[in-house]
Amino acid sequence: MPELPEVETIVRGLRQGSDEVPPLPGYHIRGVEVGWPRHIAEPSPKALKRRIKGQRIVGVRRRGKYLVFPLDKDTLMIHLKMSGDLSMAPASAERGPYDHTVFVLDEGWELRFSDARKFGKVFLVEDPQTVLQKLGPEPLDDSFTPEVLADCMRGRSRAIKPLLLEQSFVAGIGNIYADEALHRAGIHPLTPTDQLDSAEIQSLHRGIQEALQQGIERNGASIDWVYRGGDFQNHFRVYGREGEPCPVCKTPIKKIVVSQRGTHFCPRCQPEGESK
């Protein structure tokens, strides 16, 4: 699915518009077409349609992997999970086969939530905190310092990679950027978190920020059939590169399974059980 950089790319696109589509903020929502009721997490599809009608979209933000749309009265939030995508389109344009939820706007525009695997979720709530509360710090905020990361890690003994995937630990990191961050930091994915010294925590902090920032600069990654325009996939150092040379030391990249997720690393740059 889209991770933080992909969601950020979508948010910026909706906020700014393009040659083809206008910016989203300012439009009113005239109605919602729900083609897959389970897309709607909260409230019921019926209540969503009733409550959202007529509300104006005030802005477009991101928190972790959630897209957040403050409205007049409520807040609309969307999580794209594995295969979701959001786009502005003229109502006259043919719908795609996976456009399961469509927000009908003014002036003949639509906001379309396409989602082949149907894991995505739509929330309409009064208080966004009820959904976002559980998230850890935003890794690209100024307030996310190495000390904050160290605090989050304190008392945790589990392997670092599955911890990075936990959204209550740090928000927005997914499977790709976890592997990319750990490679930049020179840390083996199975390293017990409490074995990392402060220099390694610094490296990890830098690795996380660099991987995410570079992802955003490249407009995210486009892999499989979910193409969003980004090309960070051509700059992966380890993800999806099993057997290929590490860009730093040329050692073949290894792939293992950690917490049921494919995990890629360089055995030389990220030695196991290394203690510095």
Added chain:
DNA sequence: CACGAGACCTGTTCGC
């Protein structure tokens, strides 16, 4: 609290 397995879904790719 940590961890694994299973669930939720569909499309693509891999191996025989």
Added chain:
DNA sequence: TGCGAACAGGTCTCGT
């Protein structure tokens, strides 16, 4: 060429 298995950017829930 064809077919089933494995796998995919996420997260929740349940059991040990």
